Amino acid sequence: MKIAFVGKGGSGKTTLSSLFVRHLAASGAPVIAVDADINQHLGAALGLEEADAAALPALGEHLPLIKDYLRGSNPRIASAGTMIKTTPPGEGSRLLRVQEDNPVYDACARPVELDGGAVRLMVTGPFTDADLGVACYHSKTGAVELCLNHLVDGPDEYVVVDMTAGSDSFASGMFTRFDMTFLVAEPTRKGVSVHRQYKEYARDYGVELKVVGNKVQGQDDIDFLRAEVGDDLLVTVGHSDWVRAMEKGRPPRFDLLEQPQHEALRRLRSAADATYARRDWERYTRQMVHFHLKNAQSWGNERTGADLAAQVDPGFVLHEGVTAPA
Numbered sequence: 001m002k003i004a005f006v007g008k009g010g011s012g013k014t015t016l017s018s019l020f021v022r023h024l025a026a027s028g029a030p031v032i033a034v035d036a037d038i039n040q041h042l043g044a045a046l047g048l049e050e051a052d053a054a055a056l057p058a059l060g061e062h063l064p065l066i067k068d069y070l071r072g073s074n075p076r077i078a079s080a081g082t083m084i085k086t087t088p089p090g091e092g093s094r095l096l097r098v099q100e101d102n103p104v105y106d107a108c109a110r111p112v113e114l115d116g117g118a119v120r121l122m123v124t125g126p127f128t129d130a131d132l133g134v135a136c137y138h139s140k141t142g143a144v145e146l147c148l149n150h151l152v153d154g155p156d157e158y159v160v161v162d163m164t165a166g167s168d169s170f171a172s173g174m175f176t177r178f179d180m181t182f183l184v185a186e187p188t189r190k191g192v193s194v195h196r197q198y199k200e201y202a203r204d205y206g207v208e209l210k211v212v213g214n215k216v217q218g219q220d221d222i223d224f225l226r227a228e229v230g231d232d233l234l235v236t237v238g239h240s241d242w243v244r245a246m247e248k249g250r251p252p253r254f255d256l257l258e259q260p261q262h263e264a265l266r267r268l269r270s271a272a273d274a275t276y277a278r279r280d281w282e283r284y285t286r287q288m289v290h291f292h293l294k295n296a297q298s299w300g301n302e303r304t305g306a307d308l309a310a311q312v313d314p315g316f317v318l319h320e321g322v323t324a325p326a
Contacts, residue, residue: 004175007183022116071093105120183210289312
């Protein structure tokens with residue numbers, strides 16, 4: 001299952017995504033955690049020391065390797081250089097599986113040991129001074145989108161992505177790559193205003209969107225969120241001494257997390273798992289192609305000097321049973 005956490009800066013998005021990753025890992029589920037936020041904090045939230053988190057390999061720095069591997073023997077893609085972030089797979093493309101070993105994971109993923117399990121962590125890399133004036137952060141998250149386009153996952157396998165804050169999450173087609181999107185919102189006017197914006201973006205694409213109310217202090221906060229977001233409100237989360245200790249770099253054992261928080265995480269997992277029965281691989285592939293053609297026309301053809309529409313394999317549908325070359 002592919003799951004995104006989105007929300008405005010400071011909403012607690014990274015904290016909640018890290019708790020969800022810990023919850024999944026504690027159950028023994030295979031998990032790939034991806035930090036696609038411009039502020040790279042997921043590693044620290046998962047317990048890495050600052051130096052170790054800063055030393056994680058950046059997906060954006062391995063784009064040539066990623067493209068070359070995923071291209072495989074696809075005859076519609078002339079070279080890795082003509083691949084862009086939205087390039088869809090086709091006959092001959094290599095695909096990524098959650099539990100396999102492959103050169104992309106070897107180069108870009110690192111194991112993070114958690115009490116109760118371990119996860120693979122991948123990061124886009126931070127936005128640096130060198131990027132100012134010459135690059136867009138979307139080019140860094142493009143590596144995540146390309147991987148998601150080529151990733152096949154099944155039930156009880158999880159890819160959890162901590163997305164960049166604000167409406168930038170919808171700046172490309174990546175927002176359609178997920179089975180479930182959890183919007184973390186505080187019980188404030190600014191917090192719920194993000195929901196209206198996301199809801200509008202998501203409506204036309206069948207995106208599953210649920211709200212996680214965070215920093216909730218009482219029934220009045222719950223009533224406010226319910227009045228503003230309606231049935232999209234899935235769970236609410238209040239103060240946690242465990243989280244406070246984690247933010248200080250001294251997290252207790254995960255099983256000591258407060259029971260209301262454990263229950264909230266169980267409900268998040270149940271909501272995500274329930275989307276499996278509604279998976280529509282044909283729509284998923286169709287949306288992938290839709291955004292690829294938009295990007296090809298608006299900038300991709302000019303940048304690569306190729307007709308990127310020709311990369312689309314009209315007979316190919318990504319699904320769990322599809323096979324790919326070794």
